[in-house]
Amino acid sequence: MSDPKPNELIEKIDYNPPQKGWMDVPVKIRKGMYCYASNPKSVEYVHLPHARPWNPLEEDWKLPDNWKEIVHNAFRERLDKFRSFKVFMDICVRCGACADKCHFFIGTGDPKNMPVLRAELLRSVYRNDFTAAGKILGKVAGARELTLDVLKEWWYYFFQCTECRRCSVFCPYGIDTAEITIMAREIFNLLGLNIDWIATPIANCYRTGNHLGIQPHAFKEMIEFFVDDIEEKTGVKVEPSFNKKGADILFVTPSGDVFADPGTYTAMGYLMLFHYLKEQGLNVTWSTYASEGGNFGFFTSHEMMKRLNAKMYAEAKRLGVKWILGGECGHMWRVINQYMDTMNGPADFLEEPVSPITGTKFTNAKSTKMVHLSEFTADLIYHNKLKLDKSRNDSLIVTYHDSCNPARGMGLFDEPRYVINSVCNHFHDMPRNTIREQTFCCGSGSGLNAGEDTELRLCGGLPRANAVKHVHEKFGVNMLATICAIDRAALPPLMNYWVPGVGVTGLTEMVANALIMPGEAERTTNLRGEPLSGMEE
């Protein structure tokens, strides 16, 4: 199936809800809008229940016989374990403030993509099963029974939420749809109903240490390939170390960065930055075991998140490092910032992070002991520890996409902007309603960046792309900088589709291009092999 043209997609958007009430509109699982079912082998590998081949388009999902009981009990268990879930089930007043805050609603017009209605899909069953009013008054009280169609509707729409939390910013009670989606997906996983774009990366990550299933020797080879590439472009041979005991710092980044363009240029950037700082006392190691910063377990269940995340501290302990430095990744940083220490801490075998170059104590990370590369780099630049030639990035007119999770699950806004402004001369932010805490998702987060749901991703990415288009037309922006590996994978096709002529880059790629390496040959091209400005032939 070929993807629809942009104007076809726009024409499809109709914000007028149907005549029939939403409970009476049955779900239609449509091609292009859903992801394939989980591969049973992957589900089995991590010992999750009810692994089987199944197909969302088929009538029979081959559910366990007692699936309703499983759902009911799982629902109750989560109400008892998570105050967030319980409060969010109870207090929504359906004011509708969240409705047009969701990128999927803006991009599809489907009313069930309004955060309020997405949550009501669960809430209706909650009322039926757990509240007196719902039990007595039934549909009048907005309650409905759990049926197979309801379950399918849940599945369809909770895999049309990227857990970006934009709605939670606008909700007067802070109701967070991500939290509700997380619970729904936990329940799906008890029935073996994951999507494969999550299930298989998880199995890979569990086994090989990274989502892409890169085995240790291959991981090293891939990075050595970057080493050659860097030497070719800069004349400097960088020497990364792997699984090195006695290093001061463990570096963990999403495996997407070593796998595909343009993330690979960001990975080269990391290598160059670390090499540059070596003489000043940076002793950093990569790990093939903890070779994944991202955590698709987060899109499966809290337990799976914990199981995958455990490797970071375990490896830090084994190697005897002092603290951990984290690369550019979105949901990875929500997990590190809001979950890791709670789940897998206390990290009392590590030390409070101190930059070996500037002596800055990262007191904000004194318990988790993990620092974001943007914090680290911003500190270096602030203390004049990097020799930078901004003009090398002169061909770029840059804007910055705040990735959802570092934005709304951390508040990392000014560090990356400081870095960008230090390494390039032309930076323009997108309009205020589309950046910082109000940033729009790339449309592919939370495990939805598969190929088969391209239409969904293009719809969901429309608000983001549209804001880029605005600065593209106004300031001639031609490069979208970001600090998320999923962004680096998802945004290039999105830009190609909605705003041709805008590329995508990681932050550290731009830093590395501007970085004047000691002993470098004359730099004529950037890391992508494109001529630097003034060097065109």
Add this chain to the structure above:
Amino acid sequence: MNVKYMFSLVAVILLFLLAYVGVEAAGLQVLFGIVIPYAALIVFIIGVINRVIGWARSPVPFRIPSTCGQQRSLPWIKASELDNPFTTPGVVARMFLEILFFRSLFRNTKSKLGQGPKIYFSLEMWLWLGALAFHWSFLTVIVRHLRLFTEPVPFWIGLLEKADGFFQVGVPGIFLSGVVLLAAVFYLFLRRVIIPQVNYVSLSQDFFPLFLIFGIAFTGILMRHFAKIDVIGAKQLAMGLVTFHPTIPQGIGGIFYVHIFFVSVLLAYFPFSKLMHMGGIFMSPTRNLSCNTRAVRHINPWNYPVETHTYEEYEEEFREKMIEAGLPVEKE
């Protein structure tokens, strides 16, 4: 015709008739003036406590505030203590603004898809204004009513009344709060009917409290300005209730009983409905927690050990390949 609001409207009309006929025709003053108000209050108090305890019983396993401003990181980067509070005073300030001024709702925008395509965002203040007007005027009305439950009446209630009746229109003077409350309820109703998306997500339980509160305000204004009931009798009844010496004074009139019956229904309905957002807003983990999770470890009371894939297992599987690639291993 929208069945969702018709159901609630009919329910409120029936409640009106029930109380009015009950008092005027059946002489059930004791039931509507004493028994039901007491019962409703008990249901309200026990119900609300129950609900809040129910929430409190579920732990907060993870610290998941929505960070809506710059984090505290490097000393030279200005952190937003209000939108990304690192400390407890910051959280208190954030909650204060949320609860009293609906700060998150203040952010509200409206998006529009225009030609191009181009998505436009505009500030949308009406919901915020309507909500503020509604809640603050309702609070003012409730506080004003304390005049009926206190003897002597505290001076500050007199002050509030003076401020509320500032415009000195009519005799007795119109209270601004009553008019604003009616108007705000009407606005909140209208937007539920008119805005297609809001209408689509609305349930009958979203209309019911609106009609009920409209009924309360309406009967109140009716009594003060049109039906002109015996205020001294009303105060006698109210004082009887709060001093636990309930009495039924003669000749207060059916509308008064409808008024307190509506209030009773609202009280009894409260704990079982979305009106509990009044309590829930204090408990929302995306707002009421400090954002210092990397500096201070948050404890999950039910944190349990999980199955992981250890380094040893990993090396066991890949040892040969690792050695061949020159990667260090634990066991040669």
